[in-house]
Amino acid sequence: MSKEIVFVTRFFPKASETFVVSNVVEAIKKGFSVRVIAQEVAPVMESSQESLLKKYKVMDVTTAFTEPIEKKERLKKAVYYLCNPVLLFYFLKYVYVKKKVSLSYIFLLHFYKPYRKAAAFHVHFATVSGSISILKKIGFISSKLMVTFHGYDAFYKNEQEKLDWQDRYALLFRVADRITCNTPYLKAQIETIGKPRVGIKTVPMGIDTAYYTPQQHPKELIKNETIRILSIGRLIEFKGHIYGIQAVNVLVTKGYNIHYTIIGDGVLEHELQQLIDQLGLQQHVKLYGSATQEEIKTLLEKTHLFLMTSIKDARGREETQGVVTAEAQAMGVPVVGFESGGVPYTITPNTGVLVPQKDVEALAQAMKQVLEDPMRYKVMSQEAQQWIRKEFSLSQMTSNFYDDFI
Template sequence: MKLKVIHILDIFPSKSETFVINLILESIEKGYSAQILANRILNSKDSSQESLLLESGLYKNAETFNPNIPQNKLKRILLAIKVLLYNIRYMPVFFKTLNTKRYGLKAKTLKMWFQASIFLKYREADIFHAHFGKNGKLLSEMKDIGAIKGDIITSFYGYDTFSTDNDRTYFKNYYKSTFVTSNNIVTSSRYLFNNLICLGVPEHKVLINPVGVNIDLFRYRNRVYSNRLHIITIGRLIRLKGQHLGIDVIKILKDRGYNVQYTIMGDGDEYHALIDKIEKLELKEEITILKGGSQEKVLEELYKNHLFLMTSIKDDLGREEGQGLVVAEAQSTGIPIVCFNSGGVPETVLKNKTGFVIEEGNINEMANAVEKFILTPDLIVSMGKDARCFVEENFNNKIQSQNILRLYK
């Protein structure tokens, strides 16, 4: 009999969370039964892995745990009664959802009542895997009222580990039940683990398991350098990703007389600000911004370039990059890295072997590091080969997935 695993997601599908789908598909291949429950379900075309989702049946069978609830109070109550009658043997579960002192507005509006009715359909599943902390919180509530019985694994990937001195007490209380109820906590870097320690996570429950790369998709390709260094940065266009500093680096290199081409790939709020900066610095010939696309498009662009610039920095709120999966993906194809020493990114680079790690925000030192590849082009190939080996040994998604499957067992 197959072990049944229910995966709890916020948005499905999501272009930026391909690693979750890779894990789920790997588990199916290894004989597990998988079901997705998501807060919001988008069109399959919103995924960069549409064909995989359709072929596997994951998209067809996905269900939302956030059903439409009537705004009209009377209609809401009548529907709640109907749901109760349909699940009458679980009456105690439903009445526990009405604890306003414990569950607040979710209890008062009957939202938790309706959520419980959905989770009850999967009550006998063996394992519930929450992807991101707030979904672990939801599972702890469902376990508390008896809507589910199985073991819980909660994976924290980045922003969900972050707290400041001002809000740390709030998040400690928020995640307290999650840490207690979860049989295992998974996170992807030592940096994120340290964030969780600040929130009171029990250390013995934590597995540090980096998000892996599909090395069969992100294949190695030898680079040939000729007169112009092609550099790329891939990521959401937000302040934390630091693409504005990448533009400054290109300006320095141009002023030094070097022939460079810089591609920024992604979508986000900083798009127009970056365009304005490129025009102001007269770098339209040197810099191109491409809107984000499928994995195939990402690969196509990676293969065109010699060097990956990882410009992520601490943002105004104090948040940093949790791991930087794209750094591992780039190295898998044979691209060396130049990155800032920020968050979990340095854990994804073998310093001075597969790339250079620079003091955060130091654009002159970053430009100096890039300059080394122009003056010594052989570094592109030698570091690129080391980068591929480094990823195969440390960020292979099949190995990383096996670590999670061992938890399932």
């Protein structure tokens, strides 16, 4: 009988969280029995990985915790469940830990009852680990508990919010059997909140290197060819797309024939389009909107440079890894971008160039230097693919997660 892993996350599937789907699918491919529990389950067509989800029938093993809303129905079912001595026993223990009574606890216990003896629970995003931590503490689940931080779940804007995080994660840090994150940068950030009893293991989020394989390798620059540049990320402040547009404008004004595509949607769409119009870049910059993994791969096939423009936002949050840089390099596309958070851990001096955040001139100059040296570019393209296959494969990520864990 295969070992069971129960994945727990916030929203599933979510277009901007491809790493969760990739982790689940790779676990299935490795022979694990898998369940996915989300706070909210979205239609499969809202994912950028619809074909992958359908191929491995992931939605067939995905569910969300729900409880009755109507008062009489809640009371009737709660009484029925409490007649089960096991559920009653752990209900009382749950109440003791929470220091209050709620019927939601008995519905939660009933929901998780089938998964009590799974080999492991793997929670993506620490913010959804609260109830699982309590179930682990009271002994209701005997499974190993792994929690993976991804970024927003470790950042705070002031000392009061830091204290709130410390209070929120105190139990998690005591009961978890493994805490992981994607880069040393994020690890250091988590440790400002607290020190888990088991320490923190760094496991980079991997990509499907078999899927992200270019037809042409290494890539080469062809004289007088339109230079195609690509960025991927939600249209929000800390993705820094405004600086990418400005850097491209610098090159366009110098006579470079550039087509820059930005994949993603978000609240800054109107503002970014206004900037494109003001700079007269309508023929050079395109806001593509959301895209499937198939569309992203097709665009990367034609791309010469990947622009990673993430910055520190007003909350102090920065990119903790950036899976998109791995996808680009796997396709033989060198990366130029800002030194932000964990991004430096995703490239090498032979696969990309990073400059100080928000320095538009330096960003434009870095792109210019790479694009004007065809021999260097060819080497970077080749090194990029080799680097990602060595350090960021899904198979290696899965081994790092589970080989010595369950």
